[in-house]
Amino acid sequence: MIIAQLDLRLENDLAELEPLVRALDFFCETSALPEKVAHRLTMAVDELINNAVDYGYPDHRAGEITVSLRHRGTQVEIELADDGDAFDPFTAPAPDLTSPIEDRRIGGLGVHLIRTLAASFAYRRDGDRNVVTLAFTLDI
Amino acid sequence: MQIDRFVEKDVVITAVRGRLDSSTSPKLDEFMAVIPDGSSVLLLDFAELTYISSAGLRVVLKAAKLAKGSGVTLAICGLIPPVHEVFDVSGFSTLIPIHPNRDAALATLG
Numbered sequence: 001m002i003i004a005q006l007d008l009r010l011e012n013d014l015a016e017l018e019p020l021v022r023a024l025d026f027f028c029e030t031s032a033l034p035e036k037v038a039h040r041l042t043m044a045v046d047e048l049i050n051n052a053v054d055y056g057y058p059d060h061r062a063g064e065i066t067v068s069l070r071h072r073g074t075q076v077e078i079e080l081a082d083d084g085d086a087f088d089p090f091t092a093p094a095p096d097l098t099s100p101i102e103d104r105r106i107g108g109l110g111v112h113l114i115r116t117l118a119a120s121f122a123y124r125r126d127g128d129r130n131v132v133t134l135a136f137t138l139d140i
Numbered sequence: 141m142q143i144d145r146f147v148e149k150d151v152v153i154t155a156v157r158g159r160l161d162s163s164t165s166p167k168l169d170e171f172m173a174v175i176p177d178g179s180s181v182l183l184l185d186f187a188e189l190t191y192i193s194s195a196g197l198r199v200v201l202k203a204a205k206l207a208k209g210s211g212v213t214l215a216i217c218g219l220i221p222p223v224h225e226v227f228d229v230s231g232f233s234t235l236i237p238i239h240p241n242r243d244a245a246l247a248t249l250g
Contacts, residue, residue, distance in 0.1 A: 035220070038222070
């Protein structure tokens with residue numbers, strides 16, 4: 001069985017991540033996605049939702065995040081939308097990947113992982129929502 | 141996530157099972173914050189680690205920095221391919237010794 005599409009609606013609360021991960025696991029397992037692809041797309045959704053929840057609602061207002069995944073040809077496409085403050089995650093500076101251990105800066109790796117492992121990524125501000133679209137290649 | 145700790149000679153092995161993400165990584169961070177007396181090598185056995193995000197990488201880098209500052213070696217073993225990919229892309233593979241499994245790590249480090 002292949003689930004053609006998965007649509008989820010979450011509160012802007014990190015407690016939503018556990019059921020989200022279960023839903024992503026179900027999508028990946030029933031579609032028999034290669035384990036690297038499953039890990040890449042779960043990681044991307046996890047990183048982006050953590051960022052949106054941590055930085056998008058500094059006044060702690062209630063918000064809504066939607067996640068949708070669909071198969072399209074040899075890719076899985078993901079759209080994440082949140083009603084947090086306008087923020088393009090892909091403007092984050094490149095992380096430090098080369099310094100020796102004592103000088104290596106901690107952090108900044110989440111967006112770098114998505115940029116590197118996704119086949120494509122894009123951000124747009126659509127009305128009062130941040131919308132990130134990602135694609136992951138299945139045949140790796 | 142489950143964390144188990146074993147000591148073999150002067151190698152302290154910390155085995156992590158499950159997922160290392162923003163909700164579970166503080167527990168490992170707490171575990172790695174103190175280096176047991178008399179240990180010369182810390183080995184993180186990730187053979188049963190099924191998932192890691194940047195929150196997990198942050199804890200690993202912090203532990204590696206603490207070890208380095210204390211004159212202790214920190215090494216990792218048993219990465220499954222998707223987790224190994226994350227270590228490679230993050231530039232950690234050249235920073236921290238990674239062994240295929242616990243036996244290979246102990247043969248080199250013990």
